[in-house]
Amino acid sequence: MSMQRISERFSHAARQFHQEMSGVAELARTKGPRSAAERLAEAMAWRLSPARRSFVRRLEHERALAREFDERFGVDTSSESSLTEVGVPADKAHDGNGIYRGIWADIFHEALRGTGLSLEDLTFVDYGAGKGKAMLLASAYPFRRIVGVEFAPGLCEVAQRNLAVFRSPTQRCFSLDVVAGDALEWEPPAEPLLCFFFNPFSDEVMARVIARISESCQRIPRDIYLLYVNIRNTDEQARVFERSSELTLLRRDRHALLAKVTPRVVHDRRP
């Protein structure tokens, strides 16, 4: 391994450690020492777990593939960054899981094909679009259109440039648009949707975003599916999905959860 790669790895590990510790400090400040201690214990357990070694090996491989994708299409999606570096205030960055990382192509395609949905009538919505990697990959499928929402100004600008230059022989959807905004305030489009989440938020924010989407579905009834992807495993968010009375879980596997929004029936209590 070259000296440059060793030094890149070292600085990445140092940055990650620094991010983890700032997350713990931020939790101690906002939610108290108990939550901070829990987060620290989780981080340490993960660092010591055997699963982490194979994850780190795969991470290296996927990073090389992501760089190839960028070179091939003349885009910039592969470099990772902490959210505070791209203009997000520290407390918001913490709720947004702290980091931008583009989705891995193989996991994305596996998750999307696994939905078994007919995509022609659906608009793909990327909640937390980052630099637009998932949107670019989604354009190989026959979606009606593709929309992304991203709250980091620095990432949204990069995504806009990427969408403008991207051309692929396998592209089937040509209507791609990314907007700057917070998922907690953004109004989902009033059409049938496949809402995509590549692990963008804390459980708390995810629950609020789900409630917002359900409320929109209640007002404007239509098919809305949620596809959540996690490159480690989906256990944590599965609990959020299962707790939500407005969702029906259709599929659960290691890397993906698929659910359908099923608005509550409002009973008319008049005699």
Ligand SMILES: C[S@@+](CC[C@H](N)C(=O)[O-])C[C@H]1O[C@@H](n2cnc3c(N)ncnc32)[C@H](O)[C@@H]1O
């Ligand atoms: C793991 S990255 C995923 C990027 C992209 N979806 C992909 O799959 O390549 C998660 C993204 O969610 C964004 N994010 C986190 N919280 C957000 C929020 N409340 N509103 C909008 N974007 C958010 C982050 O800035 C980050 O770019």
